[in-house]
Amino acid sequence: xxxxxxxxxxxxxxxxxxxxxxxxxxxxxxxxxxxxxxxxxxxxxxxxxxxxxxxxxxxxxxxxxxxxxxxxxxxxxxxxxxxxxxxxxxxxxxxxxxxxxxxxxxxx
Amino acid sequence: xxxxxxxxxxxxxxxxxxxxxxxxxxxxxxxxxxxxxxxxxxxxxxxxxxxxxxxxxxxxxxxxxxxxxxxxxxxxxxxxxxxxxxxxxxxxxxxxxxxxxxxxxxxxxxxxxxxxxxxxxxxxxxxxxxxxxxxxxxxxxxxxxxxxxxxxxxxxxxxxxxxxxxx
Numbered sequence: 001x002x003x004x005x006x007x008x009x010x011x012x013x014x015x016x017x018x019x020x021x022x023x024x025x026x027x028x029x030x031x032x033x034x035x036x037x038x039x040x041x042x043x044x045x046x047x048x049x050x051x052x053x054x055x056x057x058x059x060x061x062x063x064x065x066x067x068x069x070x071x072x073x074x075x076x077x078x079x080x081x082x083x084x085x086x087x088x089x090x091x092x093x094x095x096x097x098x099x100x101x102x103x104x105x106x107x108x
Numbered sequence: 109x110x111x112x113x114x115x116x117x118x119x120x121x122x123x124x125x126x127x128x129x130x131x132x133x134x135x136x137x138x139x140x141x142x143x144x145x146x147x148x149x150x151x152x153x154x155x156x157x158x159x160x161x162x163x164x165x166x167x168x169x170x171x172x173x174x175x176x177x178x179x180x181x182x183x184x185x186x187x188x189x190x191x192x193x194x195x196x197x198x199x200x201x202x203x204x205x206x207x208x209x210x211x212x213x214x215x216x217x218x219x220x221x222x223x224x225x226x227x228x229x230x231x232x233x234x235x236x237x238x239x240x241x242x243x244x245x246x247x248x249x250x251x252x253x254x255x256x257x258x259x260x261x262x263x264x265x266x267x268x269x270x271x272x273x274x275x
Contacts, residue, residue: 026235030247037235038250041228042258049265068234071227 003046008035010090012043013083016053016073020080025058025070044073052079128160165215210236210248216255224262 003009011033016024018032029044030037047053054076058069075083135156139149210233217229232251236244 026231027238030235036250037232037247038252038254041231041251042254042261045258045261068230068237070234070238071231 003050005086005090008033008039009043009047010087011035012040012047013087016075017080017083017087020075023056023072023074025072027070029073047079048073050079051076052082124164128164132157132160165218209233212248213251216252219255220259220262221266224266228258 012029012035015029015032024032026037026040026044029035029040033040035043044053044055048055052075053073055071055073057071060069062068135153139145139153142149210229213229213232217225219225220228236247239247
């Protein structure tokens with residue numbers, strides 16, 4: 001993995017992992033993660049560069065739809081597996097820290 | 109690009125370029141013919157030239173304004189006709205809707221590697237056009253804040269791909 005798993009990256013991965021086969025476009029991702037689109041875009045680029053995501057332009061006629069085509073992102077099969085592992089790995093230390101804190105509270 | 113352009117757009121571009129050339133010429137001339145060229149005068153010259161270039165970069169997309177609709181109507185290139193106003197091809201994806209045109213983002217896009225800049229712009233304009241008006245300002249700012257980092261990332265990736273290394 002050539003990128004850091006920041007909180008923002010994890011939020012994007014979690015949003016994509018909710019329904020791994022589902023395609024999401026920028027605005028949906030932004031709303032689901034709470035990230036600004038300018039923040040989410042570099043993350044999506046990196047994930048795509050790493051092969052975790054694929055993207056495509058929506059095939060619609062903007063005149064009929066009265067809006068421009070969207071760019072859709074979807075996890076690849078290997079990307080979904082890696083993302084699940086990454087998200088689980090990021091949760092583990094937090095759970096361990098909570099257990100540790102609970103243990104300290106119990107002994108105190 | 110110029111021969112197809114409507115007269116007023118051509119005039120605006122000519123005026124922009126003429127103003128830049130004249131002011132840079134005057135600055136260089138003043139430096140060369142001045143009595144004692146020193147570091148300060150070189151710095152003044154550099155600031156005039158940089159300022160002029162910045163004005164051209166920022167103002168150029170604005171001169172393109174109504175060219176977009178005219179050229180698209182003429183060319184009938186279809187919905188994947190490319191991002192207008194930047195001499196772009198279809199590989200970057202669909203052209204953004206006219207209502208979603210963002211001059212500030214259009215000024216920043218040419219600084220990125222061509223294909224990456226086109227995609228960034230097309231995607232940003234697509235997203236912004238669907239966003240409620242009240243949220244567009246912060247979203248544009250977020251694109252602009254992330255642009256310098258993205259610019260570095262894209263150029264580094266481009267350079268490394270040329271040398272066969274992965275970023």
